[in-house]
Amino acid sequence: MDRTPDEPSDTPGAVSRRPLMIGAALAAAPLAPPGIAAPARAQDAGDGRLRVNLTVNGEARQLSLDPRASLLDTLREGLALTGAKKGCDHGQCGACTVHLDGRRVASCLTLAVQADGRAVTTIEGVAREDDELHPMQQAFIDHDALQCGYCTPGQIMAAIALVREGRAGSAEEIREYMSGNLCRCGAYAGILAAIQDAAPKMRGA
Amino acid sequence: MQPFTYARAESEEAAIRAVSAGGRGTRFLAGGTTLYDLMKLGAETPERLVDISALPGLSGFETAGPRELVFGAGARMSDVAADPRLVRDYPVLSEALWKAASQQLRNMASLGGNLLQRTRCAYFRNGEPFACNKRVPGSGCAAREGIDRGHAVLGGSEACIATYPGDWAVALLALDAAVDVAGPNGARTIPLEALHREPGATPEVETTLARDEMILRVRVPATPLGRASTYHKIRDRESYAFALASAAVALRMEGEVVREARIALGGLATRPWRAREAERELAGRRLTPEAARAAGDAALRGARPGHHNAFRIELGARTVADALLIARQRA
Numbered sequence A: 001m002d003r004t005p006d007e008p009s010d011t012p013g014a015v016s017r018r019p020l021m022i023g024a025a026l027a028a029a030p031l032a033p034p035g036i037a038a039p040a041r042a043q044d045a046g047d048g049r050l051r052v053n054l055t056v057n058g059e060a061r062q063l064s065l066d067p068r069a070s071l072l073d074t075l076r077e078g079l080a081l082t083g084a085k086k087g088c089d090h091g092q093c094g095a096c097t098v099h100l101d102g103r104r105v106a107s108c109l110t111l112a113v114q115a116d117g118r119a120v121t122t123i124e125g126v127a128r129e130d131d132e133l134h135p136m137q138q139a140f141i142d143h144d145a146l147q148c149g150y151c152t153p154g155q156i157m158a159a160i161a162l163v164r165e166g167r168a169g170s171a172e173e174i175r176e177y178m179s180g181n182l183c184r185c186g187a188y189a190g191i192l193a194a195i196q197d198a199a200p201k202m203r204g205a
Numbered sequence B: 001m002q003p004f005t006y007a008r009a010e011s012e013e014a015a016i017r018a019v020s021a022g023g024r025g026t027r028f029l030a031g032g033t034t035l036y037d038l039m040k041l042g043a044e045t046p047e048r049l050v051d052i053s054a055l056p057g058l059s060g061f062e063t064a065g066p067r068e069l070v071f072g073a074g075a076r077m078s079d080v081a082a083d084p085r086l087v088r089d090y091p092v093l094s095e096a097l098w099k100a101a102s103q104q105l106r107n108m109a110s111l112g113g114n115l116l117q118r119t120r121c122a123y124f125r126n127g128e129p130f131a132c133n134k135r136v137p138g139s140g141c142a143a144r145e146g147i148d149r150g151h152a153v154l155g156g157s158e159a160c161i162a163t164y165p166g167d168w169a170v171a172l173l174a175l176d177a178a179v180d181v182a183g184p185n186g187a188r189t190i191p192l193e194a195l196h197r198e199p200g201a202t203p204e205v206e207t208t209l210a211r212d213e214m215i216l217r218v219r220v221p222a223t224p225l226g227r228a229s230t231y232h233k234i235r236d237r238e239s240y241a242f243a244l245a246s247a248a249v250a251l252r253m254e255g256e257v258v259r260e261a262r263i264a265l266g267g268l269a270t271r272p273w274r275a276r277e278a279e280r281e282l283a284g285r286r287l288t289p290e291a292a293r294a295a296g297d298a299a300l301r302g303a304r305p306g307h308h309n310a311f312r313i314e315l316g317a318r319t320v321a322d323a324l325l326i327a328r329q330r331a
């Protein structure tokens, strides 16, 4: 189900002209008509919270959430995973970047309930073993690709995804596909060098 | 943020039923990158969200057909942007997608939601203490006497001069796309050109869609003009910014002579803007830099500056001219 960028889905029904069957039962439809499910198992009684199952860094977690919660706040405040940072809370900076089913997303604009049943990877989950950093983490250290470090978890999560997307082909391409991650300290030169260094190591690994 | 209930739809039919039956406060939710963003700012206040982002029937796209390209409304911007056939045969469509937002957002955002994204006008986004007719009808427009650097020079009204910020709709407009929609009373097809409205006296009404109509897919007629095309986007910075001015162009050339030109403007108008007069003037002419520039001027004819945005009229004309010369190289 998780497509790679250059492999379009050819689900035959996806774009069919099948007319929608919308019947007369419509007028009497209750608020939650058949075919509408609260995510996962049922809305918790009364308090409006929803039970949500996430796999976070390989571990199954069950949470009871206010539907308003962002994935970012859920990770940081519900699960004490404070690696993903809140820079803007509006999709404008990239500090909150995590992977959802292997794809990079802005967790501040992801409703946590929409992640129900899906796999989340945060910066806390990328090192291979306790004592061995991910090649991208190591490269950020080797190339001094940070100053204050606030943007760094988001940069690294974006960079790992970028290499997997096959977008590390040239400096120009890396800059374009890293443009969703701002660095207020201006560590861009080091970030570019780190990605160029880590990309072949990731392929080799 | 105001509380809301959330439910995941199991089919298109069920989603439409739920949104229709739920009444005014019930909305479709796709990637959420517009809707959730504006909910955080209080500019959107839905009471019920019906999530259509996981519907498999909406997420496909097919670019190989001989007669038309078909894009499910739930397809993600990133996947469509990278489609090799689009990159090769319709660069205007691919570029309009990959030059928008960031890869993180493109992984989340759907093609249908993209068409319905709302203006970036800061007064609209932030609300009180600023007046905004789009946010609170009848309250006034703070942009008219405020900072209007990014506001529209085409298609504005007394009530609102907010720019339509999207890129994809502009590229689709140049290629004569249409959207298939369905509501409780059945399905219909809307030409892309008829989907977005100018603000007039009711800037809060942005499209011709009913609240409970769902976009199912976008269709683009297959055309050889696709190859000689580009989406040229000028921003305050090189990437990850909305257009100050953009142009979607596609050409059919015969040697040096333009047989057919398609020109649409982004970032300059209150809606995706087709420049038909410029297209007509260019047809039958040799595509010299002077002719390209004349077409740019024609495209911006009728533009009306505000206080801080007059530079974008000249910028728009040059953007069109450059786009035409880029597209010609691909003919």
Ligand SMILES: Cc1cc2nc3c(=O)[nH]c(=O)nc-3n(C[C@H](O)[C@H](O)[C@H](O)COP(=O)(O)OP(=O)(O)OC[C@H]3O[C@@H](n4cnc5c(N)ncnc54)[C@H](O)[C@@H]3O)c2cc1C
Pocket: A090, A091, A092, B027, B028, B029, B030, B031, B032, B033, B034, B035, B036, B037, B052, B073, B074, B099, B100, B101, B102, B105, B108, B109, B110, B111, B112, B113, B114, B115, B116, B117, B165, B166, B167, B168, B213, B214, B215, B216, B240, B241, B242, B243
């Ligand atoms: C920081 C930032 C930068 C951005 N830069 C750009 C840019 O440069 N260029 C650009 O073009 N865009 C840009 N965007 C906008 C982005 O592309 C849109 O927010 C996105 O495409 C919306 O899609 P979505 O699936 O997230 O929609 P949602 O937010 O889920 O929905 C948007 C609206 O559409 C409705 N809706 C969604 N799907 C359907 C459907 N199938 N039928 C009927 N109604 C539907 C929803 O009810 C809602 O009103 C940017 C956004 C951000 C946050």
Ligand code: SF4
Pocket: B119, B121, B122, B123, B124, B131, B132, B133, B134, B135, B140, B141, B142, B143, B144, B151, B159, B160, B161, B162, B203
């Ligand atoms: S330009 Fe439109 S959106 Fe912006 S403040 Fe005026 S009325 Fe509101």
Ligand code: FES
Pocket: A085, A086, A087, A088, A089, A090, A091, A092, A093, A094, A095, A096, A097, A106, A107, A108, A109
């Ligand atoms: S905090 Fe999510 S993009 Fe800035």
Ligand code: FES
Pocket: A145, A146, A147, A148, A149, A150, A151, A152, A182, A183, A184, A185, A186, A187
């Ligand atoms: S290191 Fe400080 S913001 Fe990037």
